[in-house]
Amino acid sequence: MEMRILKKIFWIFCAVGILADAFVMKAWAAPEVIPEIEVDEENLYTGMDKTYKDGYRPRVENDTAHMVVPLVYADSVKNNILKVSLNLGNGKDIPFVSDTYEKEFSLTREKINGSEQTADCYLAVFDLKLKGDRKNGEYPVILTVQAENADGGPIHKEFTVKVTITDEKTPATEPSSEEPSTGEPSTEEPTTEPSTKDPTKEEPTTEPPAEEPKDDLNGAVDVTGPSGGGSGGASSGGGGGSEAPTFAPKMIVQSCTSSKEDIQAGDEVTLDITLRNTSSSESVRNMTVTIGDEGESLNLLSPTDTVYVDSVPAGQTCVVSYKYKILASAAPGAYGLTVSMDYADSKAASQSASGKIKMMVAQAVKMEFDTPVLDAEVQVGDVVNVQMQAMNLGRGTVYNVRAVIEADGLAPEGTLFIGNIEAGKTASGSTKVNVSGLSGANLYGRTEGTVTCYYEDENGKEYEKKMDISTTIKTPFSNKEEMKTDDTGQWWTVMAVIGGILVVFVVTIVLKSIKRNRKDEAEEESE
Incomplete structure (x- = not known):
């Protein structure tokens, strides 16, 4: 019993x-993997010349950037509609015409790779109008995608597509003060009649004003005197009508170089300005060069804004130098400097000319990143949420702040994206990391890796900063509590x-x- x-x-x-x-x-049991919206990097869609994997860039033509972004989602979204908006950045150097870009895109079946093969995607297409005075460079455009999943939960994802500008266009400037090379009179044959010229191409004749009326007057007396007729007087007269026209020499600003390749707010820089005498026969004497700046962000350190140059021979150049201090509070952008020249020609007549140079100033990018928050010990099979905070200590906006986590045994589900951070602001971001075993013989133990932070300034220049991270990977049965x-x-x-x-x-x-x-x-x- x-x-x-x-x-x-x-x-x-x-x-x-x-x-x-x-x-x-x-x-x-393994946690359920939540799908995310992604860009189809493998396939080529209508309007694209390369796949995203091969380095797709939007096509630029007719003052328009044509952007194509194929978006895919492994699950279903409410009404099969994604809302996509664009952030073109800010700053006066961006090439895009300011406008609001926000559209809704439905799930469609599109042809891919130039064949009859098709794929389902949300094909986001935008035509970005470009400014007429754009500059060459790479400019990031941030796409923000929003939707709701089948259960009504929010979906949010951001992507960055870079637009490459290669057809730089500058705004219309004042007509050049340089004389056309064909306007020099040194090779022309003298004539017996007063010479004329096209007033749209040449400067007025610079004969000595004090003597010219007297010469004209004598010539007129010779012609009309009692000793001869009109033709005889013309052949024997000594008036100015028989002289070849002469032109005053022209001075232009040929080039400008600075002591620093990248000028940043707070720097001291020396500008070397090259001036050229465009005349092939006339020299320039007693020249004074005066420089003037725009705005209050440039502080002239040179003793004076005026430099004296004794002479500049025909066809030759001279260099004048000025030293500036850029204030730390200077806004990034181009600063114009006007160069004025007053001089005398070979007949002692006063002449003047002016030109303009531009000095590009950038704000120093100062970023600080907190060490990513990661537990000292994790277990195989865990899905941990890694957070990181970034602080913009500079005076300009920083764009596309993001971080990439790399460590043996840690598999991030994506890039830790923070976004744009204005001057003096703080922002944070997070991403999920799957914990797996180490790749060596021992699946458990300490792992060390890096977090690489990327960010861009207002000109699209990219920076990076690396930080170390570490944690201990443990077996899931090591501590049941x-x-x-x-x-x-x-x-x-x-x-x-x-x-x-x-x-x-x-x-x-x-x-x-x-x-x-x-x-x-x-x-x-x-x-």
Whole structure:
């Protein structure tokens, strides 16, 4: 009898063990992977000359950048519609015409790779109008994608597409003060009639103003004098009508070089300005060069804004230098400097000319990143949320701040994206990281890696900063107390109920067995 009772208890405990194993396996089941919106990098769609994997860039033509972004989503979204908006950045050097770009795109089946093969995607297409005075360079455009999943939950993702400008166009400037090379009179033959010229191409004749009226007057007397007729007077007169025209030499600003290749706010810089005498026969004498700046962000360190140059021979150049201090508060951009020149030509007549140079000033990019928040110990199978904060300590906006996590045993689900950060502001971002075993012989132990932070200034120049991270990867069975999640709490509740039932069942069986034994004993005694 007792053996039967023990067998029943044994089988009951076996059943309880099987149930416990089932709940443990459920608690350690792999978490469900939530799909995210992605850009199809593998396939070529209409309007694209390259795939994103091969370095796609929007096509620029007719003052328009044609952007194509194929978006794919592994799950379904509400009404099969994605809302896409564009952030073109800010700053006066961006090539895009300021406008609001926001559209809704439906799920469609598109032809891919120039064949009859098709694929389902949300094909986002934008035509970005370009400014007429754009500059060459790469300019990031941030796409923000928003939608709702089938359960009504929000979906949000951001992507960056760079637009490459190669057809730089500058705004219309004042007509050049340089004389056309064909306007020099040194090779022309003298004529017997007063020479004329196209006033749209040449400067007025610079004959000495004090003597010219007298020469004209004498010539007129010779022609009309009593000694000869009109033709005879013309042949014998010594007036100015028989002289070839002469032109005043022209001075232009030929070039400007600075002591620093990249000028930043707070720097001291020396500008070397090259001036050229465009005349092939006339020299320039007694020249003064005066420089003037625009705005209050440039502080002239040179003793004076005027430089004296004794002479500049025909066809030759001279260099004048000025030293500037750029204030730390200077806004990034181009600063114009006007160069004015006053000089005398070979006939001592006063002449003047002016030109303009531009000095590009950038704000120094100063970023600080907090070390990413990562637990000192993680377990295989965990999905941890890694957060990081960034601070913009500079005076200009920083764009596309993001971080890439690389470490053995850690598999991020994507780039940790923070976005644009204005001057003096702080922003943060996060990403999920799956914990797997180490790649070596030992699956568990300490792992070390890097977090590479990327960001861009207002001109699209990219910077990077690296930081070290480390953690210890442990086996999921090394510390069962750490397994207390919501599912684990439910498991303990169920086990407590099963244990209570088991105790009641065992007590009931034992009591029935005792009662049956007593009854048997009583019957034996009565017999």
